[in-house]
Amino acid sequence: MKEILEEIYPLRIKAIEILRCSSAIDIDSFRECAERLREASSLLGRAPIAKLWNIFAEAISCISFLEDWRRAILAGETDSDRLLRAARARFQLITEVAGNTVFEQTVLSILQPVNNELQLSEVITIRRALAKVPMPVPIYADPILEPPEWAKHNIQSKQKFPEGIAVAFLEFSINGRPAERVHWLPSHQTNDLEILIRISRWPEHASVVRLSPVSIEPTSTFELPVFEFEKPIGDPPYLLRRLGRMVLHAPQSFHARPYEFMYTAESYPSQSEQPVAVAGQRTLRLDGSDIRQNPITGYPAVDSKILKIREQMRQEPALASNDIADALTLLASLGNLMGQAVQDSRYPEPILEEEFQRDIRQFLRQSPTIGVELEEQAHAAGGRTDLSFRGIRIELKSERSNHLLPEDCKQYAEQAATYGVGTNRRLAFLCVLDCSHKKTPPFPIEDGLFIIKVQTATAQIYVITCLVQGGIPKPSSLSRQHLTYSP
Numbered sequence: 077m078k079e080i081l082e083e084i085y086p087l088r089i090k091a092i093e094i095l096r097c098s099s100a101i102d103i104d105s106f107r108e109c110a111e112r113l114r115e116a117s118s119l120l121g122r123a124p125i126a127k128l129w130n131i132f133a134e135a136i137s138c139i140s141f142l143e144d145w146r147r148a149i150l151a152g153e154t155d156s157d158r159l160l161r162a163a164r165a166r167f168q169l170i171t172e173v174a175g176n177t178v179f180e181q182t183v184l185s186i187l188q189p190v191n192n193e194l195q196l197s198e199v200i201t202i203r204r205a206l207a208k209v210p211m212p213v214p215i216y217a218d219p220i221l222e223p224p225e226w227a228k229h230n231i232q233s234k235q236k237f238p239e240g241i242a243v244a245f246l247e248f249s250i251n252g253r254p255a256e257r258v259h260w261l262p263s264h265q266t267n268d269l270e271i272l273i274r275i276s277r278w279p280e281h282a283s284v285v286r287l288s289p290v291s292i293e294p295t296s297t298f299e300l301p302v303f304e305f306e307k308p309i310g311d312p313p314y315l316l317r318r319l320g321r322m323v324l325h326a327p328q329s330f331h332a333r334p335y336e337f338m339y340t341a342e343s344y345p346s347q348s349e350q351p352v353a354v355a356g357q358r359t360l361r362l363d364g365s366d367i368r369q370n371p372i373t374g375y376p377a378v379d380s381k382i383l384k385i386r387e388q389m390r391q392e393p394a395l396a397s398n399d400i401a402d403a404l405t406l407l408a409s410l411g412n413l414m415g416q417a418v419q420d421s422r423y424p425e426p427i428l429e430e431e432f433q434r435d436i437r438q439f440l441r442q443s444p445t446i447g448v449e450l451e452e453q454a455h456a457a458g459g460r461t462d463l464s465f466r467g468i469r470i471e472l473k474s475e476r477s478n479h480l481l482p483e484d485c486k487q488y489a490e491q492a493a494t495y496g497v498g499t500n501r502r503l504a505f506l507c508v509l510d511c512s513h514k515k516t517p518p519f520p521i522e523d524g525l526f527i528i529k530v531q532t533a534t535a536q537i538y539v540i541t542c543l544v545q546g547g548i549p550k551p552s553s554l555s556r557q558h559l560t561y562s563p
Contacts, residue, residue, distance in 0.1 A: 080119060080217040084129075087116050090212055095207035103147070106140035120217045127356040128179055128211055131170055132488035135183050135206055140189065142199045149196060163190055172315060173274060175247055175357045176254040179413035180412050246287075246339060246356045247272040256362045258334050258387050261328040262368075268319060271303050271339075277316045278307055279352055287354075291337045297326045300337055300360075302321060327366040330408075331401055333390075334361040363387075373411035381522040382407050385540065388527060389503075396537060399503045402466045403540060406505060409443045410542045411525065417509075418518050423546030425477035426511045431473050433462050436507065440465075469495040470505040480510040481519075485526055485541050493537035494528035506539050511546030518545045 091109050109420040113133035120126035142162035148156035167190045174180040186205045189198050248255035249270040261267060271287065279285065284307075301320025308314050324335065337360045341352035367379040385407065389400045413436070417423050423432075433452075440446050440463070451464040463470040471492040478484075485508050496504030506528070524543030529536045 078371060079215065081215045083119065084116055085213055086164065087112055087416060092207050093205050101143045103140055103144050106136060106143060110137040110140060122353060123214060123217055123356060125212055125214050131174060131180055131183060132211060134166055134170050135187060138163050138187060139203050139206065141166060146196050146199045167191065173247060176256050179209065182209050246354060246358050248357055248360060255360060258363050260363045261324055263324045263364045263366055266321050266323055266524045269301060269322045270317060270319045272315065272317050273305065275312065275316065277312050279343040279349035280517040282348035283307055284344045285352060286342050286344060287339045289337045290340055294333050298335065299322065299323045322340065324362060324364045326364065327369060328364040330365060330370065330372060331404060334363045336361050372408050373415060374410065375415035375521060377520065377522045378411040378415055378525065381525050382411055384528060392538065394502050395538065399468065399501060402468055403503055405445050406465055406468065407540065409440050409446060410507060413439055414521050414524060414542055414544050417479050417544045418521050418548060419544060421548050423509060423511045426547065427474060429472060429474040432474045433510050435470060467499050467501060468503060468505060469499060470507060471495060475508065475510050475512060477511050477512055479514055480508065480543060482524055482526060482543055485543055489530050489539045492539045500536065502537055504539050506541045507544065509544045509546055512547055513547045518548050
């Protein structure tokens with residue numbers, strides 16, 4: 077690892093200043109900034125963030141052509157369309173290599189008007205929108221390591237290779253869709269795995285570049301393809317695609333981490349130039365949880381939402397793995413309760429918070445995974461929480477008068493967050509019953525399950541919120557509301 081923050085951070089600030097500039101635009105400064113960002117992405121080496129910085133550089137290069145096109149139009153220059161065509165070519169290059177991260181997809185959406193009938197005023201809008209897109213700033217680089225002298229093949233040490241290292245930028249698509257950060261994949265099914273690589277330079281004396289999967293997973297649990305690319309005709313860089321098949325042989329436990337596979341590259345024959353560095357989306361994370369074979373709550377849409385919340389929590393480094401596991405145990409029971417509340421109209425009439433607490437306590441203790449570990453009236457942060465499970469506080473609310481929507485639950489989140497902090501947790505539960513009488517159909521059950529992030533002075537607290545729907549009208553009464561009678 078190599079510290080790189082002092083070299084990288086000023087470039088990011090400079091890029092934002094240029095993008096937000098309100099005075100006359102210096103096209104040369106745009107192009108210089110794009111070139112320095114490309115150099116910075118190469119300094120990052122094998123770090124996954126290198127790809128994001130390279131895409132950021134290409135985006136600024138695209139905008140430099142747009143600004144030049146705008147200037148040429150206003151100056152009445154001939155053949156100004158060539159600059160717009162150059163901007164579109166840059167955008168096409170970004171489209172081919174962009175992955176499915178939030179940053180990459182946001183950049184694509186901002187630059188999308190480039191392919192349409194672009195107006196001059198839109199150029200400034202695009203430029204300033206790109207300045208607002210947050211992106212990670214690396215602290216450390218992961219340089220490509222040179223093998224020690226004793227590990228180099230004798231014949232290779234005698235050969236003189238040109239400077240620079242062949243780098244393959246990988247993109248994965250599964251069944252025709254870009255692979256997500258964690259991609260859900262059913263087990264015992266054959267799936268398409270398509271790979272796109274961009275090779276900056278073909279390795280010297282190599283006839284084939286082979287990409288092979290590496291994993292610590294048991295080999296009996298998966299089959300992933302090995303991709304081979306023969307040397308193409310023409311000059312680099314090369315954009316190459318291959319399609320293979322993959323299978324997950326075993327589903328995962330609800331609490332298990334995703335399968336993880338990394339692709340490495342080698343050139344053949346073995347005497348050819350080595351190593352071939354791999355950057356970009358080189359890692360596949362596959363979730364083999366099967367909610368059809370192993371349902372969580374009995375309500376498929378709620379199960380899918382719980383899996384999304386699970387991945388959201390796992391991406392938060394401040395959340396302890398034990399707290400996440402306990403939260404998932406609670407979510408399984410509370411998700412089932414939310415389904416029953418709508419399907420069976422479990423709460424047809426308004427009830428007091430004490431009655432709601434009594435019902436929730438009884439319901440949760442029926443679960444063998446919770447049982448005796450559910451506490452009532454636990455103390456935290458100078459107050460009394462309603463329920464507690466293994467130190468995770470559960471705050472309950474009952475609304476008898478006003479119809480609540482999911483965003484209305486934010487008014488209760490800070491109280492739940494305070495109880496969480498009081499027990500040295502970054503996690504708390506908020507369970508709100510809306511038992512007011514309604515004249516409209518209920519919203520989808522899964523929409524009432526979400527995380528509210530409460531910002532304290534130094535950190536975020538994650539409040540898992542369950543909005544339970546009560547007071548649901550009978551379907552026949554909804555029909556009668558629209559009937560009109562004439563005398």
